[in-house]
Amino acid sequence: MLQSAAVRTTLGFVVVALICLAFADLGISTSDPWIDLGRFVAGFVTPDFMAVDELGVAVIRTLAFAITGVALAVVAGFFLALLFRFRVVRVFCAFVRAIHELFWALIFLQFFGFHPLSGVLAIAIPFAGVFGKVYAEILDESDALPERSLPHGTGTLAAYLFTRIPLSWPHLVRYTSYRLECGLRSSAILGFVGLPTLGFYLESSFSEGYYSEVGALLIVFYVLIATLRLWLRPRLLPLYLLAAPFLLGSGLPIVWSNVGRFFTEDIVPAPLQDGAGWAGMGPWLHEVLINQALPGIWHTVVLTQIALVATGLLALLAFPLISRHFTGMLGGTLGHVLLVVFRSTPEYMLAFILLQMWGPSMLPAVVALAIHNGGIISHLIGHRSNEIELRRDASRGLSRYAFEILPRVYGPFLAFLFYRWEIIMRETAILGMLGITTLGFYVDSAISEIRFDRAMVLILITALLNIGVDALARYLRRRLDLRSTPSLEP
Amino acid sequence: MQPLHLDNVSASYGGARVIGPLSVTIRPGERVALVGRSGAGKSTLLGLMYDRWRAQCALLPQQLGLVETLSVFHNVYMGRLAAESTWYNLRNLAWPARREVRAVTALLEELAMADKLRARVGELSGGQRQRVAAARAIYQGAQMLLADEPVSALDGPLAEVTMRALTSNYATAVLAMHDVELALRFTDRVVGIGDGVVMVDEASSRLRAADLLPLYRGEGETAAGAADTLDDSALSARL
Numbered sequence: 076m077l078q079s080a081a082v083r084t085t086l087g088f089v090v091v092a093l094i095c096l097a098f099a100d101l102g103i104s105t106s107d108p109w110i111d112l113g114r115f116v117a118g119f120v121t122p123d124f125m126a127v128d129e130l131g132v133a134v135i136r137t138l139a140f141a142i143t144g145v146a147l148a149v150v151a152g153f154f155l156a157l158l159f160r161f162r163v164v165r166v167f168c169a170f171v172r173a174i175h176e177l178f179w180a181l182i183f184l185q186f187f188g189f190h191p192l193s194g195v196l197a198i199a200i201p202f203a204g205v206f207g208k209v210y211a212e213i214l215d216e217s218d219a220l221p222e223r224s225l226p227h228g229t230g231t232l233a234a235y236l237f238t239r240i241p242l243s244w245p246h247l248v249r250y251t252s253y254r255l256e257c258g259l260r261s262s263a264i265l266g267f268v269g270l271p272t273l274g275f276y277l278e279s280s281f282s283e284g285y286y287s288e289v290g291a292l293l294i295v296f297y298v299l300i301a302t303l304r305l306w307l308r309p310r311l312l313p314l315y316l317l318a319a320p321f322l323l324g325s326g327l328p329i330v331w332s333n334v335g336r337f338f339t340e341d342i343v344p345a346p347l348q349d350g351a352g353w354a355g356m357g358p359w360l361h362e363v364l365i366n367q368a369l370p371g372i373w374h375t376v377v378l379t380q381i382a383l384v385a386t387g388l389l390a391l392l393a394f395p396l397i398s399r400h401f402t403g404m405l406g407g408t409l410g411h412v413l414l415v416v417f418r419s420t421p422e423y424m425l426a427f428i429l430l431q432m433w434g435p436s437m438l439p440a441v442v443a444l445a446i447h448n449g450g451i452i453s454h455l456i457g458h459r460s461n462e463i464e465l466r467r468d469a470s471r472g473l474s475r476y477a478f479e480i481l482p483r484v485y486g487p488f489l490a491f492l493f494y495r496w497e498i499i500m501r502e503t504a505i506l507g508m509l510g511i512t513t514l515g516f517y518v519d520s521a522i523s524e525i526r527f528d529r530a531m532v533l534i535l536i537t538a539l540l541n542i543g544v545d546a547l548a549r550y551l552r553r554r555l556d557l558r559s560t561p562s563l564e565p
Numbered sequence: 566m567q568p569l570h571l572d573n574v575s576a577s578y579g580g581a582r583v584i585g586p587l588s589v590t591i592r593p594g595e596r597v598a599l600v601g602r603s604g605a606g607k608s609t610l611l612g613l614m615y616d617r618w619r620a621q622c623a624l625l626p627q628q629l630g631l632v633e634t635l636s637v638f639h640n641v642y643m644g645r646l647a648a649e650s651t652w653y654n655l656r657n658l659a660w661p662a663r664r665e666v667r668a669v670t671a672l673l674e675e676l677a678m679a680d681k682l683r684a685r686v687g688e689l690s691g692g693q694r695q696r697v698a699a700a701r702a703i704y705q706g707a708q709m710l711l712a713d714e715p716v717s718a719l720d721g722p723l724a725e726v727t728m729r730a731l732t733s734n735y736a737t738a739v740l741a742m743h744d745v746e747l748a749l750r751f752t753d754r755v756v757g758i759g760d761g762v763v764m765v766d767e768a769s770s771r772l773r774a775a776d777l778l779p780l781y782r783g784e785g786e787t788a789a790g791a792a793d794t795l796d797d798s799a800l801s802a803r804l
Contacts, residue, residue, distance in 0.1 A: 224630030224698075226647035226705050227619045233646045233654040241634040 080555055081489055085387075092384035095377040101441070104434030111432040118286025122294050129276065132324075134295060137272040139322035140191070141262035142315050144198025145255050151199070152206020157235060159211035172204030173497075173541035175505045176261045177423070178515075178534050180268050181522055186337035188330060191323035194270040198261050202254065209250055217242040252307060256300055260421040263296060267423065267508075271324050274424065281431055289428075293420075300419045341527040348528075363529055367521070368536050371507070371514035375540065378437050378513055379500045382444035386499065387492050389449030390456065391481070393417075397457035400465060400480055414457070417450025422502045427509055435510045443506075444499055452491045456484045490557035493548040500544050504537045514540070566593040566708050566737065569618055575761075576609050583609050584761040591709075591739060596732055598748035598769070599741040601758035602781045607741040610758065611711050614739060623705040623735075625712035629698040633687035637678075640686050640697050641669045644705035672700050675730050677723065691718040699727050703734045710738035717743065745774045 105111065124130060158164045180197035187193045214235070221238040240247070266274025273296055280288035340348065346355025395401035396410030422443045429439030460480050469479050507515025514537045521530040551557075568590050575585025584606035591597060591614075599607045608627060615624050623644065624630075631640050638661055645665075646654055657665055666682070673679040676696045681689065686697060695718045702710055715731060716724040724744070728751045732738065742748040748755060749769045757765030757780045764780060765772075 218630075220626060220628055220630040221632050221643075222630075224624050224626055224701075225643060226623065226645070226707065227621075228647035230646070230651045230654070233651050236655065236658055237635070237639065237643050237646060238632050241632045241639075244634055 081485060084489070084551065084555060088380070088387075089384055092380050095380045099377050099381055099441075100436045101438040102434075102436045103438065104436060105432065108433050114284075114286050115289070115428065115432065118288075119290040119293065121287050122290035123285075123287035124291045124295075130291065130295065133266075133271070133273050133276045133292070134299065135322050136270075136324055137259065137262045137266075137296075138299075138315075139319045139324075140194045140198060140265060140270065140272055141255065141258040142319040143323060144195045144262065145202055145251075145258040146316055146319070147195065147199035148202030148206050148254075148258075149251060151203035152210055155203060155207030156210035156214060157231065159207060164207070168204040168207040169542050169545070170204070170538060172201045172208070173501070173538040173545070174201060174534060175501050175515075175537075176201055177264065177268060177505050177508065178518065178537070180265055180270065181518070181530070182534070184268065185341065185522075185527060186334045188333060189269060189327040190329045191270075191326045192329070193326075194262070194265050194272070195323065197265060198258055202258065202261075205254065206251075210247065213243045213246045213250065214239045216246075252303070255307065256303055256419075259300060259303075260419070264421050264423045267427070271326075277424065278427070281428070297416060297419055301415055337527070342531045344528045344532075345526070360532070363532050367517040367529065367533060368514075370512065371504075371517045371533065372536070372540060374437075374511070375500065375504050375507075375513040375537075378440055378506075378511070379496075379503045379544075381437070382441045382448075382499050382503060383492070383496055385441050385445035386448040386452065386495065387488070389445045390452035390488065390492070392453075393449060394453035394457040394460065394484075395476060395480075397454065398460040398480065400460060400463070400475060410457075414450050414454050417446050418454060420447055420450075422447045423505065423509075426506050426511075430509050430511075437511060440503065440506045440509075440511050440513075444502060448495050448499055452488065452495065455491055456488050459487050460484050486555075486557055489555060490552055493552050493557070496548045497541055497545040501541055504540070566621070568592045569614075569709075571613065571617070574613055576606070576613060582761060584613075584758070587758075587762050589756060589763065589766075591737065593708075594736045595754055596735070596738045596740070596752040598752040598755045599739060599758060600743070600745060600748055600755060600765075600777055600780060603743070605758045605780070606761050607758055608713050611713050611739065611741055615711050618709070618711075621708040622711050623702040623707040623709070625698055625702040625710065625715050625731075627713040627717070627741075629694055631686045631694055631698055631701075634685065636683050636685055637673070637681050637689070637697050637700075638666065638669050638683060641672065641700045641704050644701040644703070648706075669700070669704065672704060672730075675726075676700055677726055692720070692723060695719060696723070696727055699731055703730060706734075708737060710735035710740070712738065712740045714741055714743060716747065745777050749774065 155164055155168055159168070176197050179200055180193060183193035183196050187196075217239050221242065222234055225234055225238065263273040263277075266272040266276065267278055269275065273292055277289060277292050280286075280292065344356060344359060346352065346359045349355065351359075393410075393414065397407055397414060399407065402410055420443075425446060426440050426443035429442055433439050460483070463480065463483055465475075465479055469475060504514040507513035507517065508519045510516065514533055518530050518533045518537070521527070521533060571587070571589045573586040573588055575587070576583050587610075589610075599610060601607055615622055632643075639658065642657055642661070642665055649657075653662075656662065670679050670682055673682060676699065678693060678696055681693060681697075686694060689697065695716065699712075699715055702712065710731060712731065716727050719727055724747060728747055731740070732751045738752075740748070740752065742752075749772060752769050755765060755767055755769050755772055755777070756763055757777055759780045765777060767776075
């Protein structure tokens with residue numbers, strides 16, 4: 076077994092995570108976490124849909140931000156995909172998607188204020204980077220022969236529109252609708268920084284201890300995502316696209332002088348503003364790096380590695396719930412419901428809830444990351460396992476799991492896990508805004524101290540860290556000869 | 566159009582030489598059949614020709630290169646993509662122009678499938694698809710046609726109709742064929758490939774099917790080496 080590169084890589088990750096555990100604070104600091112959890116569960120089973128005055132508004136805003144943002148991203152991503160063979164476009168896509176939606180929101184809130192444009196762009200920009208990359212990959216995988224058979228001299232755009240795009244149309248549609256689901260999650264959590272979406276109401280209900288309202292908000296959110304296929308009809312799409320921009324709410328008007336000030340003052344490093352000049356840059360940068368960036372990076376990496384292994388563990392434990400080789404009709408259905416709930420809950424929202432109950436430590440973050448990402452991966456490999464045909468006299472139970480199924484799905488499992496590595500790190504950084512000392516914590520405190528120059532440097536460092544992890548994951552996928560098609564995501 | 570020359574070309578796959586070195590000249594106004602047993606390198610030779618002369622060629626590959634999610638009209642129209650502006654192409658993707666529809670319909674009538682104009686290619690049979698690909702190549706109106714087994718999925722009269730349509734629209738063409746009878750009837754010259762080199766190069770009018778038999782010697786040969794036991798009647802049955 077140890078000769079297998081996949082097993083050795085896995086053990087390496089587990090060892091790293093164990094070492095990280097020694098440095099991580101995983102305590103529960105609240106005096107009685109179980110009472111709070113009990114209240115929360117009680118709120119969940121006695122949801123009060125009447126209590127939230129603006130439940131309807133919250134839902135409409137969440138949908139409107141998601142649809143407008145994703146629609147803009149689709150258009151931009153499409154053109155980026157056509158130009159993806161240029162290195163500069165690839166780097167641009169990698170960079171904008173390495174910055175989390177919430178960071179983008181913080182940046183735009185700074186200069187557009189609470190105008191709807193802040194929320195729309197916070198979704199549209201990172202999503203455009205993702206679409207550019209994944210569309211390019213999907214188009215690349217389509218049959219090349221029709222394009223080759225076109226007359227010599229056919230324009231690039233015409234060639235794409237007549238051959239590659241129609242050929243990969245079903246994949247493009249499936250991926251786009253999956254990203255809309257992601258967009259809904261992003262839109263919901265934008266409420267945590269003050270935009271008028273679900274997260275905003277969730278945070279205020281929570282802080283006032285109205286658990287039945289929290290339950291109602293969460294249930295509405297799950298229903299929205301679970302019924303996506305019912306309401307997201309191709310024929311209704313034009314209606315949604317036309318209506319969404321008008322349903323964003325008016326917010327506050329843009330103060331254009333703020334926009335100018337953002338670029339000419341806010342993000343200009345302090346020493347350059349104070350007149351200390353370039354000579355002052357060294358100490359300033361040194362201070363930011365040593366006191367903020369380094370501890371931030373350290374905690375981000377520690378938390379990411381623990382959460383990654385926890386995610387993998389949960390995925391391997393949970394996928395039999397939806398695998399026909401282990402469950403019957405009833406069990407399978409229940410398993411599906413459970414996994415839908417797992418993967419529909421945004422990490423940020425879950426971490427926020429757990430943090431309220433358990434107090435600040437890495438534990439809520441690890442659990443939230445593992446539940447969300449583990450839910451996604453077990454869903455994917457559960458489906459993969461259902462494609463396996465076993466001989467009729469194959470073993471049962473644990474032996475079947477260990478000898479028949481696990482060895483066959485382990486490759487795809489690792490591929491999906493490595494693919495989520497970058498995503499987990501992105502989320503880990505952002506969870507700092509809830510008070511865990513990852514990079515997001517330092518970004519958030521820099522912003523609340525009105526030091527945007529510092530915040531921008533830290534966001535930039537976060538982006539570079541993500542790009543680095545993405546490159547490492549790609550290297551491992553290639554080395555282990557794992558199929559690297561993230562476009563296979565749901 | 567000038568005569569086109571291939572001089573001492575060769576091609577290899579994974580280190581093993583598939584064809585060459587060989588030389589061929591294609592003269593304008595000449596329809597050439599490439600014949601030879603399967604695996605002799607006909608497709609490779611066509612690929613070499615296309616790589617060199619692509620600016621003046623219409624290509625009809627063996628796997629057709631159709632876009633199954635689009636309609637027959639769109640697949641045929643694709644032959645004109647290089648000749649029209651991008652805007653006109655986009656407009657035809659969304660809303661086919663009447664002029665184009667008329668022209669494509671006329672062409673499909675010639676191939677006995679005008680009723681399929683609006684059908685998706687994915688819904689068609691193998692023979693129908695092959696005729697759609699032929700229609701695309703004809704619609705392109707290039708100076709020359711390169712076709713790889715253009716009628717392999719068609720039987721009897723439909724094969725004749727399609728061959729007639731292709732050859733009447735292209736005075737200059739290179740067609741890889743496995744049906745020797747059809748090749749002799751619809752082309753002016755036959756180039757026989759064997760062991761990666763030109764073994765026969767003769768006007769079609771001076772050849773009979775039997776003259777090409779040596780090219781096929783050994784086809785379907787078993788590991789036991791039964792090549793020489795094949796008699797002429799067995800071969801002509803297969804041809």
